Amino acid sequence: MTDLTEKTLRREEKFHGRIVSVHVDEVLLPNGHTACREVVEHNGGVAVLALDDDNNALLVTQYRYVFGKLMPEIPAGKLDAGEDPSAGALRELREETGAVPEEFVSLGAILPSPGCYSEVLHLFFARGLHFEEQALDPDEFLNVERVPFDELLRRCMAGEIEDAKTVTAVLKAKLQFGL
């Protein structure tokens, strides 16, 4: 196998936002040519598939501005800088739904779009929920609903739910726990 490593020659910072930053790098390819790589930096995220005692999943519906529509997704959010993924996932689950789980296990991480987007998304599975108060930001708007796991699986398989983290967590949980 050829060494496929690309070596950074030069970097230009293009945009620095609150959620993403962009830089464009000139890189040296294996054949000695150079190429440009656009990189969108993202601090990483977490998401939790949480089931109540009746096997209903908690879904959070919010307006996704990028797509101009409401989207049902499992509870999720961005990691704070340096935050442990488990802690971040428990924080987001609690803030968005009030749920606090007894059972809490990793479903692994996914890379949503590794060609140019640096986000790493850590997925978790939670059961044995009790409920405390939601703690939404004043400018955060979402509706929480409970959907039977089988119905959620059907919606993921039918393409009615397209959010990658939700689909991956649901399918992994189905196969891993025989739900």
Next chain:
Amino acid sequence: MTDLTEKTLRREEKFHGRIVSVHVDEVLLPNGHTACREVVEHNGGVAVLALDDDNNALLVTQYRYVFGKLMPEIPAGKLDAGEDPSAGALRELREETGAVPEEFVSLGAILPSPGCYSEVLHLFFARGLHFEEQALDPDEFLNVERVPFDELLRRCMAGEIEDAKTVTAVLKAKLQFGL
């Protein structure tokens, strides 16, 4: 349910690249406050889980500059402007692996990161392959290998493969076709 729609008040273009563009919009929230939305525009992509007659999946390993490592993924690529997703997927499969399928069905689309990233990724499943010549770009470097589907599924479930499109396509195919 409250109307959660966010209305665009103002847009600032921040970066225009070959693969992604970024704009930041000021939006009106449901409570009358304003907020900023960072949007990374991407033209969309396609990916194909293709199985040969011995139930081996075609995997493409390439250097992912963003993560600084080699990643095995199902054949995939960006859509050309206005390109039909099926046509784009067949094109990428042929270019990267030489494979041309007899059976070719949709596995639905996923949205890798709907909070700020506009990519829509169309997934397909292919079987009944015959092989013609690869047609890589001169600056495209990748290694094609064949991995038994069961082994690929194991690697996805174990978190050894983290690429979202690969994990989703493999798990959907497992459940949809009982592989």
